[in-house]
Structures are given as structure tokens and as C-alpha cells.
Amino acid sequence: MRDTPVRFSPEDRERAARLVLQQQSEHPSQYAAITALAPEIGCAVETLRRWVRRYEQGPGKDGMADARERIAELKRAVLRLRQANEMLRKASAYLAQAELGPSAER
Structure with a gap:
């Protein structure tokens, strides 16, 4: 584990979410794609899952x-x-x- 968290820019987060959506057809589920890609991106699985949910909601929508x-x-x-x-x-x-x-x- 890291001592300090890595900060990703909004562009990097969006790029990672798009990558998951593009790659999910190669996996049995979206979560499987997230699980496979999170280590490559360098973030936690749950973090990447949240980025994908926010990306799916569209710009300006954070669910809250x-x-x-x-x-x-x-x-x-x-x-x-x-x-x-x-x-x-x-x-x-x-x-x-x-x-x-x-x-x-x-």
C-alpha cells in the first residue's frame, strides 16, 4: 500500500472511465473490467467504479x-x-x- 494517496486529474478519471466502458465487452461484466483495469491504472477498484458511475451520469451530475x-x-x-x-x-x-x-x- 502507498503511504500517500495518488491524485488523479479529472481528465485522467474520465479517460479511465471511458477505458472501462470500451473494455467491458471483453469481460463478463463491467465490474470484472473494473477489477482488471484498476491495477493497471493505479487506483483502487472501488475508486474506479465510482469514476465510471459518475461518467455514466454525465457532465455536471455527481449524484448528489x-x-x-x-x-x-x-x-x-x-x-x-x-x-x-x-x-x-x-x-x-x-x-x-x-x-x-x-x-x-x-
């Missing part, structure tokens, strides 16, 4: 983009709801104070 968008949308909704809740809390306190009248102020 939709989840990140949804999380951001939910955070905005939570913020709006908190602001509305605070406004309702203040209005409720104001109306309760008005209902008690000036004698409640001490």
Missing part, C-alpha cells in the same frame, strides 16, 4: 446535485417559516397586550 438543491430549498423554506413564526408570535403578544388594556401595563 439534486440532493444539494433539495437541501438548499428546504433551508430556505425553514428560514421563511421561522420568520413567519416570529412575526405571528410578536403579533400574538401585541394583541394579548392590547386585549388586557392599559391597566395591565405596570
Whole structure:
């Protein structure tokens, strides 16, 4: 095993994924092709498998983009709801104070 991990450029990752897809017809399965090619490329089998999955998803899709968008949308909704809740809390306190009248102020 290596002491420090090897960093591959995005171009190298894409090239490796394309190589797997080209070579998979020569193997019984895509995973068999990944297993055979990973040592030649110099990376772990699981790493190469992830690169292939990302490549198959297409550019700009990392599998988590939709989840990140949804999380951001939910955070905005939570913020709006908190602001509305605070406004309702203040209005409720104001109306309760008005209902008690000036004698409640001490």
C-alpha cells in the first residue's frame, strides 16, 4: 500500500472511465473490467467504479446535485417559516397586550 494517496486529474478519471466502458465487452461484466483495469491504472477498484458511475451520469451530475438543491430549498423554506413564526408570535403578544388594556401595563 502507498503511504500517500495518488491524485488523479479529472481528465485522467474520465479517460479511465471511458477505458472501462470500451473494455467491458471483453469481460463478463463491467465490474470484472473494473477489477482488471484498476491495477493497471493505479487506483483502487472501488475508486474506479465510482469514476465510471459518475461518467455514466454525465457532465455536471455527481449524484448528489439534486440532493444539494433539495437541501438548499428546504433551508430556505425553514428560514421563511421561522420568520413567519416570529412575526405571528410578536403579533400574538401585541394583541394579548392590547386585549388586557392599559391597566395591565405596570
